[in-house]
Amino acid sequence: MNAQQMQIAGRVGAALLGGYAFTWGVIALGVAGLFAAGMEFHDAEHLCNIMGFLVFLAVFLWAFAARRLSRVWVVLLGGGGLMAASASLIQRMLL
Amino acid sequence: MFQNLRLSMAWLHTWFGLVLGFVLMVVFFFGALSVFDREIDRWAIPSSRFEAQPMPSFDKVLKPVFETMQPSAQRIDRLRDKVNGPVPTHFTTPTRWGAYTTHRDPVLGMFVGYEVPNAKEPETLIFASRTIDPRSGVSLPDDQLKIGSGFFYPLHYSLTFYWKNLGYWIVGLSALIMLAALVSGVIMHRKLFRELFTFRPKKNKQRSLLDLHNLTGVVALPFHFFFALTGLVIFAGIYFPITHTQLEPLHELHEELDAEETGLPHKRAGVPAPIGSVDAMVVEAQRRWAEKGMAGDVGFLAVQHVGDANSYVSIYRAGTDRIALTGEGIHFKASTGEVLREDPPSSAVDSVNEFLTGLHLQHFRHWLLRWLYVLGGLAGCVCIATGFLFFVEKRKRQHAKQGSQGARVVDALAVTTVTGMVVAALGILIANRLLPESMATGWPQRQAMERYIFWGVWALAMVHAFWRSAPVAQGRLNPAWREQCLAIAGLAIVAVMLNWVTTGGHLLRTLSASYWPVAGVDLFMLAGAGVALSAARKLKQRAQRVSAVQPNSSGPAHA
Secondary structure: OOHHHHHHHHHHHHHHHHHHHHHHHHHHHHHHHHHHOOOOHHHHHHHHHHHHHHHHHHHHHHHHHOOOHHHHHHHHHHHHHHHHHHHHHHHHHHO | OOOOHHHHHHHHHHHHHHHHHHHHHHHHHHHHHHOOHHHHHHHHOHHHOOOOOOOOOHHHHHHHHHHHOOOOHHHHHHOHHHEOOOOOOOOOOEEEEEEEOOOOOOOEEEEEEEEOOOEOOOOOEEEEEEEEOOOOOOEOOOOOOOHHHHHHHHHHHHOOOOHHHHHHHHHHHHHHHHHHHHHHHHHHOOOHHHHHOOOOOOOOHHHHHHHHHHHHHHHOHHHHHHHHHHHHHHOHHHHOOHHHOOOHHHHHHHHHHHHHHHOOOOOOOOOEOOOOOHHHHHHHHHHHHHHOOOOOOEEEEEEEOOOEOOOEEEEEEEOOOOOOOEEEEEEEEOOOOOEEEEOOOOOHHHHHHHHHHHHHHOOOOOHHHHHHHHHHHHHHHHHHHHHHHHHHHHHHHHHHHHOOOHHHHHHHHHHHHHHHHHHHHHHHHHHHHHOOOOOOOOOOOHHHHHHHHHHHHHHHHHHHHHHOOHHHHHOOOOOHHHHHHHHHHHHHHHHHHHHHHHHOOOHHHHHHOOOHHHHHHHHHHHHHHHHHHHHHHHHHHHHHHHHHHOOOOOOOOOO
């Protein structure tokens, strides 16, 4: 693979896998957080699903538009991981 | 890597659009057909050609049927890796009985979800399904394929590729790419509003293709965006199964709190109890709806924890007159008929969600909107198909010079997914009219044969598209386009004729009886034949023009 192909594979990977991980984090944290804040569980779930796909779309496009690919990976994986971990933390506090 | 935003968006639009455009073509086309799925069902199953029926009596008609329903052998087979030890062949503990109907259903679809003993996941259910004639309670043969709701519709959202839900994932990824293609398509073009009104069919081919691509993409943009997004929302539980994995404990906590609050038992009591008269419960539910000024029919009826002291009956009002599928649920204790709960009005979020998914699934009565959906879906097909053609036109002369096969392969795949797909759809309808009522022993079931013929015809169309594709490598047109257009026209007429011959339901009769479900399918196919014929004629004229301009067109000289 030459450098440009590597770049493209990196962008596609970041957009799809990074985008998925980030969206997972958004939905998980959203559901746990809104439920903790008193919203009905399935309401929180539906709301976060709808918003989640719009977030996925935005970060997907950003992964191609961003100047530095490394930052995309850090934000998407790091952010997604942090949000998912926070969601689990909230869940533990509620159970 | 990309010098600016516009270039990065153009790359994304071109390459993701190309790769997943083939899937999107299937999703849009069969989505458009699914708008009339139940009408196509009636065309395909002549014994269901009568008027739509209300939910029949539970006590007299539904209950005896529910009690005899068992999962099919295929479903039991699919259970194999989900069970510890041998797979049961007979299931005895029904968790849920359900029947759903709309204002467009002559026959009634019923399902039973059974508990699976020794399942690896504790809440695994196995489903049995059945279709009955609600006037008599007589079951339709299991192997009659509902081509509309049982094949074209699942193709639309899962490609009928169920292994590990892979089909759903491919369609979901394509929907995300559709959204990305719409946004990136807008960013690529500065003069968006001018393009709304620009179509220059007489300009050069590449220019008019792009005009049509932009026109169908931009005019129907809200439609496409809405359907791609809501399609993802409908299957969010598959794409992001968060509340069944990471947040399962929280979900379980909610379910238990919810059961406490609503008084609807979450689990079986383990004490057997007979079921009372559900018909009396239906009367009570309808009385309560009428009292609220919302008199209506039953859309969905379900019995939970069947045969147990904790069993309850849920009766939902059909959403014929509004966007949400069903609503106003009233729940009764199954053994006594006592009202346990009346669902409160939907919350704000729930209303939004019901609106989004209901508008996508469209089970309400609005024939004009229904036709606009078909047009929107077909506009999406035009948008994607012109995208392919533009891709090919832009590159084929250059590829011809370089001796590259890229444009040729893309063009052949475009033939396969544009005309080949229509040929395959007509193929299954023709097979449906020609196959015997039940297949001889040693043959697959009738409904399986119909599906195999669909895929077989499509594969043949693909072989044909590649076989005839050599001229593209020389910068010329693939004759398969014209030949498959002619095939579409011929097959559509054959399908309409076969409907006449095998059922007697020719157009004069169905039209004079105003039996639109069947007449509509026939007329739609005839209209398709007309479009295909005129396309074939245009393609022939173009081919003649090209060869007149260039009698010696063996080489890539005119590039």
